[in-house]
Structures are given as structure tokens and as C-alpha cells.
Amino acid sequence: MADNIPSMRRNSANALATAVGVWPEELWPKILPRLEKTLPEVLMQPEHSETFTDYTPSGPFSVPKSKTLSLEERGKADPEFIDQVMYSCGSSAPKTFKERRARPKDTGCMNCAATAPTQLWEASEGMVHLLTDLASFASSTGSEKKLEQLTALLPSLSKAFACSQYRHHHLLKQRLCERLPEITKAFGPRLVPYLPEFLKTLATCAGQGAHRALKQEASQVLKHWKQTFREEELLRACQDASLDAKVLQLLG
Template structure:
């Protein structure tokens, strides 16, 4: 196949006469081969093959295309279908080769009108790959999208919305967790960027798909599904209202997830519920925040980051009986994800299927509530309930006798400036003294990240409230803190 690729590239458009069904059948057979290296090479051969038409810009180019004498155009429908499969391959290397061949194929066509014949097989896959986790595929796909759509990508997605939605839903069922994550990100994009009248008929179907992804083994998929649901709730509040009873437990589970970024994503998603609905939904959210802050007192002193995970050595070894063709050695064994040593993570089917999650601890929920309260502070309609919970948040900092106290304190220090900017200068100054002991305790922490977060907190508060105000409050509260306050690099002078 690589030899054939060199021949095609060497002959250029002279090879066009030799492209027949027999040759295409050979190449297409390679594209469906079980070995990923063969498929990858096959797509690079396809990329070479589509360049062997008449050269763009020549008089014969458009004439050849329009009279369907060019072999690539003549077999274009089959080409586009196989290219679509390559763009959706489970292996990143094959997906990259398919992306290269797809760009070359579309660029070899002389006009947008001719390209449109092949868009149903290619637009959904090209669109999803802009979010694919493998950086090479993602960046290349983003550039291809710019080249092909010429700024009209939104219109193309709207024109082929049925194909796009169908492909996204199927992608959430992929064995590759990176594909499921990208699909959730793309579904979120549909909710926030595409015309609402176009997406509205598909909202129920997409929400149902995201609810399944919420229970995925892979935390990036759970995070992406949570953020996507938040977008849909905000953009389609009435269509999403019936899903709220199912969404609340999932949102709150993510708010206390073991992964910090998942907790942050849940805070953003839940804030969209508050933006979209009335006081009845607000009460549910604020009750959860209050519960999260109050329950931290139940935190066990010996909190472990991976307490519920088996401590025995992981079975990442290779089967040693290499010459033994016993089928038991190759059947029903652990599968591994593309490009990593982690076991392949499947879609979830409910809360009992989370093989890679440990039970949440109270401090994790409390930290998620800190993120959520900071997000809600930027919503003017709920400034009153947010203000009432700030003393409860400060009181949560007084529970200190557990291993991850410094993690919780670090988050509080990071979010205080955000909370201040959301509430406004005058309202926040009423609560500043509640946190000063904890901020200076964090500054003295042996944990470098916690200490740095506390110092940065005071610097940002000085820039927002004014250095004179913060200095005066610190001195009035406890003059012994002033030496440490003045020693912080970056504190602005009055």
C-alpha cells in the first residue's frame, strides 16, 4: 500500500486513467482491515489518490469534474462514506489519516455546490473531531473546518442537523471514552451556538443521551455531560423542565465528585438552573449548598483520596505465556483504552455501575458548594440568598481536623475574590472579617499551593476593594497580621 501511495504521488494526474473499481475495491478493503496500521496506511493512500485529478486552476479541471470524467468525482459517494468511517475510527492514528484524506478530497472538488453532495457523510464527523481529545486530530480538524466552511460552519450544521444529531448520539455509545467526551462537548455546542428553532425538536433526545453519559465510568465524560445539560437547561428551560427530577441527583453527584474539575463543572451547570427558573428551583439549590457546608462537621479525620480503591497491584502486565494458544488467555480479558494503560471505561448504566469512583466525602461536597456559591454570586436575582450563606461558608472553614483541610481552604481562598466581584464591594465588605483568620492561616500553611492561593486572594481583594480598605480591615481585626500582610509580594500600596 505504501508503494502504491508513492506511485500515485509520483504520477500525479497521469494516474487518473488507472483508477478503476478493482483498484478501489483493493484500497477499500484495506480501510476495513482489523489491523489499525493497515487502515491508517489505506487512508493515506486515499489521500494520495484524490490528488491525482486534474490540477486546480487548469481549464480541464472544472470541465473534467462537471462531466464526471474524473474518477474521484465518479466514485465520490463511496469515497465520502469510507472517509466518514475513517473520521470516526476508534484509533486516533487512523482518525488522523482519515482527516488528512478528507481535507484533500474536499479541496480536490472545484466548488461548494459539488462538495455539498458529500456533506451528509462528512460534516458530522468533521464537526465532532474539532473537540477530539488527541491534539493532532483536534487542531488539524479545526483548520480543515475553517478551510472548508469558510465561516459558514454554523449554517452547515443547521442544514444537516438531522445527520449531526444522529452521529452525536451514536458517538456517545462509542467504546472510546475520548469519543464520548467529544460528543458531549459537541452536544453542548448545539445548545449554545445553533439556532434554537433548529435544535428544539431534538432537545428531548439529546437530554436523554446526556443523562446516560452522566453515569459514565470516565470522569471527563461525566464532566462534559454535566456542562452540556447545563447549557440545555439555560437555552431550553421549558423543554428541559420535565428532566429536572432526573437531573438534580446527577448534578449534585457531580458537585461532590472526587475529581476537582468535575465539581467546578457541576457548579457552572447548576448555576444555569438558577438563571433559567424561578424561586421554587432556587430553594432546592440553596438548600443543597447549606447542607453541604453544614455536613462538613461530619468529615472523618483520616480522609483518604482513594480510600475505597483496592490497594493490590494493578494488573497492567502482559500475558507471559506468549507461545501458548490457549483461547482462555485471549478471551474476556481486561480491555485497555487507546493510548493509555487505563482499562477501557464503558458507558454507565446507573449509579451502581461506577467502577472507578469512590464514595464522596463531606469536604468534597463542601468544596463544590464553595464553587457553586461563587458562581451564583454573579446572578443579581439571588444576591440575597447568596449573602445569607456566606457566614455558613465561613463557619465550614472552622472544621479543620481532617487530612484535606488545606484543599478546602485553598478553594475558599481562590473563590473569595470571585465571590466579592459577584456580590459587589459594599455587600462583600460586611463579610471580609469572617475569613481573615482562615486566609492568614492558609498563608502560613506548609502546603505551597494553599499558601500561594491565600496570598493571591489578598492581592486580588486589594485590587478590587482598594489596598487601603483591606489594610485597614486587617489592622483593625488583628494588628499581629500586618507583618505578614506587608511581606506579601505584589500587595499594592495605598
């Protein structure tokens, strides 16, 4: 769930949540501590965060693409990765038997032994997906105890949402906005006490213009909340967050 490919983070979280649904007694006690530990790790993310964007699509017709690096980055680069072809699976060679026979050593999808350092913000994003899927599972099965345990993590979730000290913070914010309607449905009234902190970040995301996708997702969440929560709950949340109530009118 800390993979450098966004779809892998989300799909891994969903797979684990599905497994928890099948074996709740065995897995829940193991998953919850990891969720508690990893969700707020983005707070320790250094300013110079990274994303996994410079790769070549896998396949026999792929054309390797050289990764552009500054002199400073090149001096710090890991030789396991620098000047090597990187494919969409994250490996250093395609998964084709023809290529494998021609290689002097086993590398690539089936024999990848090199891993890049984990980005803390990506690990936290994986936990956002896991929390969402677990909450949906707990809500659908009527497990009040599990929902209460997950509700205790909402302060950590709001802090991770607000975290902005690293370069790619808008990506985590966007992914969390994408999942907030599901989180809202799963937690229901339990989310109300935490609305002020979420509203602060949502208003900032919806009001900025640098990241259009984030702006759209945040605006959609605000519209969804206007339809979900009572007006007095949202007005009180705005007051507690020191926000002008007009933010709800402008974005609704």
C-alpha cells in the same frame, strides 16, 4: 457536586447554576435549601479524609495500576472496589464495546452500579462552586434579593474555609481561594463585614509552607483584596481578627 473528581464537582455546579439562570423561579427555591444544608457539612468530616487519586486513565491503551493499601485499609476496603481497575471516570471498566462484549457482566461507565461513600469535604467544595456561580449570576442580573439570600451563607462559607480537622483540608482551602476573587466581585461591599474571619484563614494559608499551591492562591487573594477594598476596611478587619496589619504589607 459531591463527585470524587474535582473537575466534576466544579462543572456540575456550573451546569446547575446555568440551569438556575434559565429557570430561576422553578429552581431557586429548591437549590437554596440544599446549599444551606450541604455547605457546612465539612464541619462533620472525620479526620481520615480521602481523595480520588489512584486511577488509570480511560482508553484502549490504558495500563491498570494497582492501588497501594495498608493492611488496615485493606481489611476495611469495600470488595466492590478493592483489587479492581479504576478508571478516570470513576467506573470499574473502560467504555469500549470490545471490552464490554468480553465481560461476563455489564460494568463500567454505562452500567456503573457501585458508588463509594461521599466525602463530606468534597460535598462542601461542590457547594463552594455552586455558591460562587449563583452569586455571579445574581450579581450580573441585578437580583438584590437573591444576593441577600446568598450573603446569609457567608458565615457558613468562612467556617468551612477555616475547617482544618481533616487530612485534606488544604485542598478545600485552595479551591476556595481560587474562587474568592469571583466571590469578592459578586458580593462587593456585602463581603466587608465577613472579612475578619476570612482574613484569619487567608493569613494562615499564605503563611504556611507545607502546601505551595495553597500558599500562592492565598497570597493572590490578599493582593486582590488590597486592590479591591479600602485600606481602612482592611485595617479594621485585621484588628477585628486580631491580626497584625503587617500581614497585608508582607503579602501585598
